Amino acid sequence: MTGRIFNIKKLIPGYPVPIALLITFRIFFGSLMFLSILRFWWRGWVTSLYIEPKFHFTYTGFEWVHPPGYWGVHLLFLLVALAAFFITVGFLYRIASIVFFAGFTYIELIDVTTYLNHYYFVSLIAFILIWLPANRNYSLDVLLWPDKTKHFVPASSVGIIRFQLALVYIFAGLAKLNADWLLHAQPMRIWLPAKTHLPIIGIYMYETWVAYLFSWFGAAYDLLIVFFLLNKKTRPWAYCLVVIFHVATAIFFPAIGMFPYVMIICSLIFFSARFHEKLLSFFPFYRSRKEILQTTGYTYRFRYGKVLLVGMGIYIFLQVLIPLRFLLYPGNLFWNEEGYRFSWRVMLMEKSGSTYFTVKDKIHQQSFEVNNAEFLTPLQEKMMSTQPDMILKYAHFLAREYKNRGVQNPEVYGEIYVALNGGRSQLFVDSSINLAAEPLTWKHYEWILPYKK
Amino acid sequence: MKKRSLIIALTVGIVVFYACKKSTSGPEPSPTPGAFDKVAMLTDYADKIIIPGYSTMQQKILALQVASDAFLAAPSTATQAAVKTAYTDVHLQYVRIAAFQFGPAETNLLDVFANFSGGLDYSFTTAGQLTGFSIDSSTIENNISSGTYDLTLMSRSSLYSQGFPAINYLFFGPNAIAKFNSNTANRVKYAKAIIARLKSLVDTVANGWTTYRSEFISNTKTNAGSPIGNLVNQFAYQIDLLKGPRIGWPFGKQSNGSLFVSKTEAYFAGISTALAIENLSALKNTFTGGGSGKGMSDYLVALNKAALNTDVLAQFDVALAKLRLVPDPLSSSLTSHSAEVDQAYKEIQKLLTLLKTDVASATAVQITFVDNDGD
Structure with missing residues (x-):
């Protein structure tokens, strides 16, 4: 078979x-x-x-x-x-x-x-x-x-690249198998009405069914494309689809930058050696090798083949494990973003926030509201306002900064509102917690307030 | 085999899903947003709010020029009062159109040269620094005595010695009338130069709209620098200014309660609260498109965000009501009505959150003034 x-x-x-x-x-x-x-x-x-x-x-x-x-x-x-x-x-x-x-x-x-x-x-x-x-x-x-x-x-040298690419697609597909994406067509329902300027298809962008189509097609594409690329019969069509799909994402979402081109280029690795020789x-x-007469050193051999093979095994094991680490954390993954990065979750949610930090001294006699723009660029502020570990790092930075300004034992409190996938903004972290005293850890942050639907 | 069954499973999945969707009819009332005409919205903004806003501004500056010429010819409390009325008209009109900092206003740096707010990235630490709505009286006096100055300079001292800060100091500052009795020629010359510069900036921007209009109404994108992106960003930015340099920072929010009374907007004219109220109510009017049915708020409704829209409008009203409890001049209300100022500040922050987070998210606009890759 x-x-x-x-x-x-x-x-x-x-x-x-x-x-x-x-x-x-x-x-x-x-x-x-x-x-x-x-x-x-x-x-x-x-x-x-x-x-x-x-x-x-x-x-x-x-x-x-x-x-x-x-x-x-x-x-x-x-x-x-x-x-x-x-x-x-x-x-x-x-x-x-x-x-x-x-x-x-x-x-x-x-x-x-x-x-x-x-x-x-x-x-x-x-x-x-x-x-x-x-x-x-x-x-x-x-x-x-x-x-x-x-x-x-050795086949492994091509195989490892194919593995890496397959991993990206499949995990990106698995990440889309959630209620927001499939049942509510979020965030497509937010993003597409902003694309009505596109020629021809623009007029359909207000249609809800289009958002569902995009969501479902996107999930199916990510989950299945690798298998169609691996199959010799379907490969040319699958690759056409790769090009169309990624060019479409580049047109719809210009902000994703080089990503579509990286995937278009890298997916060529699924083609046969004969195809690549033809291309070259x-x-x-x-x-071509037929033109070069050579009898020795025909095939490359890894010098420490066995060691490398073990290393490759470990690499593959880790690559499969890392995107799954989110399973160890409680609560809503999109809300808490614990175990979110390095997991091929691409264009998956619409999330934004507003953050108001206050620095107080130990006896709460002094109170300073932080002006984020003083320390962060707009991009940094935007990224920080929805990601707990960045919020914590920023709070620690603020404590150091205000200590330098003469505040005794500064405590940092955050009043932070976040909106996720078209929902209304709600309080993101416990604003009665002194974030300066909370440690950076790999464990779940108890100070993140649970997401309320 | 596996492949085929996957495809079948998926197809079945989709069919079942849509079947379910129809039969349960879903919790959300109307899932299909009506086809909202963004070009009509932008046309309405350009023709009914922005362009008329600039022409009104031009007329009011002409009136100010007349009043100021009369004052400069014969400085007296009566002519000064006439200038004050004309200037108040101009400044109030300015804060009504302050949110349109894009296109010609952005290219000509109107806001920076007319009403510099000091930017959002500056901290209020000591009173001596040129931050917020400061007035650089020493540079103004230097410019007058030397008689040479370059009003196109981008330095802070240049920006704080022209536009509204300079008008405030020259016409309504301490001993304003008396000061015109010494070094009169240079002082009159500087005062005229300041008003002429403001006039030429506004004229340039107003004229710029005749060509920029078509670009503005035809671009329905929402990315950084697009008209819709700019509008949403400006809603947030104006409220940020209100929360920061207009009220919060002079009120000592950044500085453990240390007040910066002289950094309230239009300090010498003493109309800071009136400007804040006018700015906010104009912003609400802009948000609703003047009730035309084609405004940003109607766009939200078309996107099935009617509840959000209602809340935003209500919050505008709450913030406005709280602001109206703060009397002018703000510089003394910061101490005499601190509870009211604090209340207004809190409501402004709530409004900021709604606009910056909920509205921006619902319209897929990024609150960021730079473009960047993302995923």
């Missing part, structure tokens, strides 16, 4: 598959990353996100990550852009991929505000690429060191 869909032998990690798959992936991913970095720069986000803010929301465990100053940040972006270019052309590939992964991830770790699922995805793919022999053909590296040329790679034949100077 499965044999009809794909060669079962390809599930054996060491089974040789043509390297073409990795080559096109390297070139497409590298050049897309290069363009993304340039775009980021061009839009002025390097300055507005990493230079202007006075305070950054660090990730727990990564408090040591700081933007390295004006020139440092720009230099870091230059380095990452250069690394992406080197990956594309396959020059000093191993070093370039390490630099890209480390640099890109460092930038992402500076501020939780800028967390995006597809940035996390890029970091993961970059991490995977470090270990893969994607430079062993059609690269500057093999031009310089021809004896490094390989024509086949359009590239200048490409010589």
Whole structure:
């Protein structure tokens, strides 16, 4: 049964598959990353996100990550852009991929505000690429060191990318299987009426059934597309659907930025080696393996294959586990957002909030209302107002800040209102709790008030 | 096999779902929002509120110019009183259109040069700082004595020495009439320059709308910088100004109760509360589109948010009622009517939450003044 869909032998990690798959992936991913970095720069986000803010929301465990100053940040972006270019052309590939992964991830770790699922995805793919022999053909590296040329790679090196992509889609699909999405067509019912400016389809955007159609189709697409991509028969149609779907999301929701293009490019990995060889034949100077007569070193072998295989097993295990950690937390996931990030929950809810913080001294003689705009950029404030861990980090920052201003043992109280998926705003955290005294923890925050439907 | 059954399961799911939907008829009364005409809404805003607002402003500035010329020719309490009436008219009209800080007003930085609020990102720590609705009297005096100044400068001292802050100081400040008796030529020249600059800014913006109008009414997007996005953001921003520089910060909310009486808006004219009330009631009027049936509030109703709309309108009224209990000048009411000020402040904050969170969320508008990727 499965044999009809794909060669079962390809599930054996060491089974040789043509390297073409990795080559096109390297070139497409590298050049897309290069363009993304340039775009980021061009839009002025390097300055507005990493230079202007006075305070950054660090990730727990990564408090040591700081933007390295004006020139440092720009230099870091230059380095990452250069690394992406080197990956594309396959020059000093191993070093370039390490630099890209480390640099890109460092930038992402500076501020939780800028967390995006597809940035996390890029970091993961970059991490995977470090270990893969994607430079062993059609690269500057093999031009310089021809004896490094390989024509086949272990199936696991392609399999791990396919796994990563499948994981994104399926978890994104599973995340949509909730009452708000399926039964109430939320947040589509909020987002679509804002899209009536679109030509032709715009007039349908007020229709409730369209919101349901979008919701259900989106969920079905995410859940099933991988299986249609894996099946040789359905693959071309499935890929057309990938392109149409992601281009549509780019038109409807321009704010999702590079995400659709990342998925369009990366989904090519599901095509066969023959397809990729055909694709590469359009590239200048490409010589297929039939044109190159070579008898030794035909297939790439991982040097510490068994160790790597164990590592891969652990990686896969963690990747499946991390998006499921939300199950350990009580309450409404969308409301509490505990175990929400790093779980492929993309475009899933409409949430916004207003936050009013008050700092008091220990004996409550002094009272200062906080002006958030004094410390946070509008984007930081917007992100903080709906995410408990950011609220807590901000409260801790405020306590330090007001202590420096001379307030004795400052206590921080938050009056915070949040609206979720078209519901009315309601009090988000217990406003009688001194947040400055509440610890950052992986446990459930008892001070979040339960969501009332 | 598996695949096919999945597809079947899904199809069945959808069919069953819709069948159920029909039979139970759902708890929500009318799930399909009526096709709301956004172009009509924006056209109404442009033609009935914004553009007439600017032409009224132009007329009132002309009247102010006449009154001020009369005063500058013969400074007296009578001519000063005439200026005060004309200026009050202008400033009240200004706060009625203050929410339209986009398009030509944004390009020409009208709000910054006419009625600088100091921005929302400044803290009130010491009275000596140029924050909120400060008036930079020393720069004004320097400009007068030197006779040379560049009113297009973007520095804080430049912004606090022109527009309404300068008019307040020059015409209604301490010993205003007496001061025109020394260094008269330079002082008169500066006063005229300030009013001429205000006039030219408003004229530029008003003229700008003749070309900007078509762009405004045809763009029905809701993203950052779109007309609808701008309107919703301005509702929140104006209430933020009310909560911050207009009332809350001079009232000492940021500063453990230390008052900043001289940083109340239009300090020397003493009309801060009147301006706040006018700003808020104009905002309500803008929200309802002047009752045209094509306003933002009607858009909310079309989006099945009638209850929210009712609550927002009610909260506007509550906040306005509380504000009306605070007499002018605000600078003395901050101490003499502190309980009333505090009450008004609380209701303004509730209104802010409704506009910034509930209304923005319902209309899919992001309250952020920058564009950025998101997911």
